[in-house]
Amino acid sequence: xxxxxxxAGSKVAPVPSPPAAFHECWSDPSGCSGHSSSSAKGASxxxxxxxxSTCVGMAHMEIRPLILRFPPNxxxxxxxxxxxxxxxxxxxxxxxxxxxxxxxxxLVAAYPSNGAAAASAATSLxxxxxxxxxxxxxPPDVDSSVLNIATTLIASSPFFACxxxxxxxxSTLAVHGGERLGRPKVADALATPIxxxxxxxxxxxxxxxxxxxxxxxxxxxxxxxxxxxxxxxxKISALEGAETTLLSASGMCxxxxxxxxxxxxxGHIVTTTDxxxxxxxxxxxxxxxxxxxxxxVSLYFSESPTNPYLRCxxxxxxxxxxxxxxxxxxxDGTFATPINQQALALGADIVLNSATKYIAGxxxxxxxSVSGSRDVIDVVRKLHNILGGVIDPNAAYLILRGMKTLHxxxxxxxxxxxxxxxALEEHSMICRVYYPGLESHPExxxxxxxxxxxxxxxxxxxxxxxxxxxxFIDGLRIPYIAPSLGGCESLVEQPTIISxxxxxxxxxxxxxxxxxxxxxxxGIEDYDDIHADVMQSLAAL
Numbered sequence: 001x002x003x004x005x006x007x008a009g010s011k012v013a014p015v016p017s018p019p020a021a022f023h024e025c026w027s028d029p030s031g032c033s034g035h036s037s038s039s040a041k042g043a044s045x046x047x048x049x050x051x052x053s054t055c056v057g058m059a060h061m062e063i064r065p066l067i068l069r070f071p072p073n074x075x076x077x078x079x080x081x082x083x084x085x086x087x088x089x090x091x092x093x094x095x096x097x098x099x100x101x102x103x104x105x106x107l108v109a110a111y112p113s114n115g116a117a118a119a120s121a122a123t124s125l126x127x128x129x130x131x132x133x134x135x136x137x138x139p140p141d142v143d144s145s146v147l148n149i150a151t152t153l154i155a156s157s158p159f160f161a162c163x164x165x166x167x168x169x170x171s172t173l174a175v176h177g178g179e180r181l182g183r184p185k186v187a188d189a190l191a192t193p194i195x196x197x198x199x200x201x202x203x204x205x206x207x208x209x210x211x212x213x214x215x216x217x218x219x220x221x222x223x224x225x226x227x228x229x230x231x232x233x234x235k236i237s238a239l240e241g242a243e244t245t246l247l248s249a250s251g252m253c254x255x256x257x258x259x260x261x262x263x264x265x266x267g268h269i270v271t272t273t274d275x276x277x278x279x280x281x282x283x284x285x286x287x288x289x290x291x292x293x294x295x296x297v298s299l300y301f302s303e304s305p306t307n308p309y310l311r312c313x314x315x316x317x318x319x320x321x322x323x324x325x326x327x328x329x330x331x332d333g334t335f336a337t338p339i340n341q342q343a344l345a346l347g348a349d350i351v352l353n354s355a356t357k358y359i360a361g362x363x364x365x366x367x368x369s370v371s372g373s374r375d376v377i378d379v380v381r382k383l384h385n386i387l388g389g390v391i392d393p394n395a396a397y398l399i400l401r402g403m404k405t406l407h408x409x410x411x412x413x414x415x416x417x418x419x420x421x422x423a424l425e426e427h428s429m430i431c432r433v434y435y436p437g438l439e440s441h442p443e444x445x446x447x448x449x450x451x452x453x454x455x456x457x458x459x460x461x462x463x464x465x466x467x468x469x470x471x472f473i474d475g476l477r478i479p480y481i482a483p484s485l486g487g488c489e490s491l492v493e494q495p496t497i498i499s500x501x502x503x504x505x506x507x508x509x510x511x512x513x514x515x516x517x518x519x520x521x522x523g524i525e526d527y528d529d530i531h532a533d534v535m536q537s538l539a540a541l
Contacts, residue, residue, distance in 0.1 A: 170239055170339050171407035177238030179400065184227040192231050194397045198222040224385050229396040233369070235403055236359065239338035240351050242371035246381050247396065251334065251354030253389035254368030258352065259299070261383040262328060262376070267298030270327075272306060272313070297325055303332040304343070305447070308459045308495050308519045309434045309512065310335065312443035315450055319347030328376070334358070334486075339410040340453040349376055357486030358456075360402040361409050365395045409488065409524055413456025416522040416530060421458045423531060429538045431516070434459040456522040457485050466515035468541060469494055473518065475537035478530055485521035490530060492520050 168177070183192040200219045202208040210216035219225045233245040248254045263269055300322045304313040319329045330350040331343040337358045343351040353359055355367035370380055414437075421435035433440070436447035437454035447454060462469040473481060479490035483498045493499075496515050500508050508514075522530065 168238075169407075173235070173238045174339075174406040175404050177403075178231045178234030178236075182234050183231050192228060192397065192400050194393050195227040196393055197226075223388050223390050226390075226393045226396065228393040228400070229391055232396040232399045232403075235400060236338075236353070236355070236369050237371055239403070239406075240333075240371040241338075241342055241344050242351070242377075243374045244377045245369050245371040246377055246384060247355065247391045247399070248368050248370075248384060248389040249391050250366045250389070251352070251356060251368035254352055254354075254370045255332070257384050257387060257389060258330065258350065258370050258380050259301070261380040262330075262350075263298040266296070268296055269299050269301055270297050270322075271301045272303070272311070297322070297327040299328045299330060301330045301332070303335065304341070305335045305436055305455060305457075307335065308457075308517065310436050310441070310455075310457065310459060312436050312441075312447045312451075314443075314446050315343055315346040315348055319349075323347075335455050335457055336451060337406065337410050337455070337486075339407055340414070340455060341451045344372065346450055349373065355399055357484065358410060358413075359406060359486075360399045361406060361487055362398070362402055363482075363484060363487035363489060365398045365402070367391050367395055367399055410453065410456070412524045413486075413522045414453035416525075416527045417456045417458050418454060419527055420520070420522065420531060420534065421460075424458065424460050424534070427535075427538060429463050429541055431461040431463050458520045458522070460518055460520070461514060462516045462518060462541075464516055464541065466494075466496060469516045469518060470497070472537050472541055475540050476533055477537075478525060478533045479520065479523070485519075487521075488524050490521060490523035490525060492518065495519055 179192055184195060186193045199221055202211065202218070207216055211218050211220065219227065229247055233247050236247070237243065237245040246254070248257060259269065300318060302313045302318075304315060305311060306313075313331065315329075315331060322329045328349045329347065330352060331348045332352045332354075333341055333343050334352070334354045334357050336343075337353075338351075339358075350370060350372040353369045353371075355369050356365055359369070360367060370377060417435065418437045421433050421438055424430045425433045425438060425440065435441060435454060435458045436444060436451070438444060441447065462472055464472075473492055473494055476492055479492040481493060481498075482491045483493055484491055495513050495517050496508060500511070500513050503513075505515075520534075
C-alpha cells in the first residue's frame, strides 16, 4: 500500500505493514471526504471525514493523503480536542505527520515490519491527531505501536518527502529551523520551552534498556543533552546545511574539544597566523612544537574572514588540497555567519561558530557550536560528553530567540559595515581599511565568490600612534568599548590594548598587531548615526 504512494525517484525506505487492527482509508481528492479502500470496506463501509487545510492542500497537489482507521477504543484514549475532531466514534484522522531534525529515511528502514512496531519511531516523528490542531499530542497511555505504525506510514508519503526537500532561505530557517518540527511540546506553546533539569527519568527498566539500545528516544543526563539545547543545535544545523551540530559552553570550548577529538597523537594542524589569539595559543601549545609534515596533516583550521584583518580563505581550493592528503578542513565562520557564507557547501568538513557573537546576537550568552557530518561530529560529541563543557538550557533558549532575527540583524550589519568602510577609505585620517567588501581588500574576489554579504566588522588604521588611536576610540559616543562583536550594539576596540597588552611591541609585530589598529563591530543602529559619530571623532583628532 505505502509503496504505491512513492513518487518517482523517492528515496524513502520501505515501511512496515500495519497490524491487523488497522484498516486503510483514502481521502477523496475532490472534496477531502474519506472513503474506505477495498481492505477496509465491508465491515464499516464508507466513513465521511471532516475536511482540513492539510487535506485541501494535498488534494490540490493531486496526492491522496493516507487516512488510518483505528479500533473503537482508540479514540477514547485521545484528548478531548482530538476526539471532537473525529468524524465518528472509532475514527481518528491523522492530519499530519512531521519529522524532527533527527529524522532520516534510514530510521524508517530500521523499523521492524511487525505489528509491535519500533518504539523508536516516536523519538523521531510526532503525529498530530485531529484535523484542526497540528499540535495536539496523544497522552502517554496511547498505544505506542499504533502511533508508530501510523507515523511511519504517513512519513513515507510523497507529500512528506516533497516538504522535506523544499529549499528554504536562511531567513526562513533562522525563524523556523529546528523548532516547528522539533520543539518539546508543552501546552501547545509557540516558544520552545526551557527544560531546566539535570537528569531524566525512565518509567521502568525495560524503557531504560530500550534507551540504551537506541530504540527509545529520550535523554539520560544533562551533560549528554537537553531538549532545549537540541532544538538550538537543530536550528544551527539547518542554517549551516549540516547533518548535526554540537553546542558547547563557549567558542573556545567548541574549538579545543574539536581539536582534541579530531587530531590524533603525532598529528599536525595547519592554520593561519591571523586568527583569534586564544585559538592560536592553544594550537601552539599542543601541536606546533613539532615540525609540520604535509604528509601527516590531520586538520586544517582557519577563520574566514579572519580576526582582526578579515582575510578570506579560498575554501573550495583549500578543501581540495587538504582532502587529497586525507586532512579535515575546519572553518571558523564566526565573522561570516551562516547567513553570509555556507562553508560546508563550499567543501569544508566542519564549521565552527562562536555563538556568543552574531548567532545569539544580544551580548548576553556564551556559547560555541561545531557543525558537520554526523560521523565527524559524533567523535567530538563523545569527548565533549566526557569533558563536560555543557551549555545551560537557558543559554540555549536565548540562542534560539536570537537566531529568529539573525537574518535581519546580519543584513543591516552588512549594509552598515560596507557603507562605513567605503567612507573610512576616503578619509584623510585613515591609513588603511580592512574589509572584504572593498575592492582594495586582497581577497575581495575570493570573498565575492563565496560570500553573499561581507559581515559587520571593519578593521582600520588611524593616521597616528597608540595615543591618537585611543583618543579616537574615547571620542566615540555610540559604540561601547568591549572585546566582542556581532551584537545589536556597536562595539569598538583597540586590539593592542584589549587583546595584546601583555605582549611586547616585538611580539605584537610578529602577529601584525599595530598600535593604531581599530576593530569596529557594527550594530543595528541607524547607519547615519554611526557614520556621524565616527566622523565627529575623527574630526576631533
